[in-house]
Amino acid sequence: MSTPRTLEHPDVVELSLDAVLSALADPMRRRIVVQLANGCHDQACIAFELPVSRSTATHHFRVLRLAGIIEQRYQGTAILNTLRSSCLEERFPGLLAAIVGAEAPSSS
Template identity: 70%
Template sequence: MRTLEHPDRDDLRLDAVLSALADPVRRAIVGQLADGHAEQACMAFALPVSKSTSTHHFRVLREAGVIEQRYRGTAIHSTLRREDLDARFPGLLTAVLAAG
C-alpha cells in the first residue's frame, strides 16, 4: 500500500503553515475541506488551475501539515488536520477561514 509522508503534530512549523495558507488556491482547498465532507478526493475540487498545479498545491498543504492525504484505491483523499492545527496554533485556522 502506498503512503504519503506527513509531519507529526509536534513538528508543525508556523512559518510553513502560514506560507501554505498564503496562497488563495490553497485557502480555497482548506475552506472546502472545512465546509464539506470530512474527506474528499482531490478530483472533487473545482480549482482554477491545471491538474499538475493542483497537485502542487495539495503537496504544499500536506508537507506543511495542513491536510492529511491517503490513498483510497487509485484516488488520493484529503482531510483537514483541524485538531492538530488547533492544538499547535490555537485560533489560527479559525481566523484564516473567517478572513476568507
C-alpha cells in the same frame, strides 16, 4: 501481498508556523482549506474545482500536506484529503478558524 501506498505527514510537534502561514498565503490553497473546513472529510482531489492545471493542483495539495495542514491517503487510485483541524488547533490555537473566517464572504 503489497503494502498500501502512504504519504508522509509531519507530526504535530513538527508543525512550523512559518510553513503553515507560507502554505496559506496562496489563494488556491486557502480555497482548498476552506472547502475542506466547510465540507465533509475525505474529499478526493477531483472534488475541488480549481481554475488551475491538474499538475498545479497536485502541487498545491502537496504543499498543504507537507506543511501539515491536510492529511492525504490513498483509497484505490484516488487520494483523499482531510483537514488536520485538531492538529492545527493543538499547535496553533485559533489559527485555522481565523483563516476560514477571513475567507468567508462578507454580508455587506
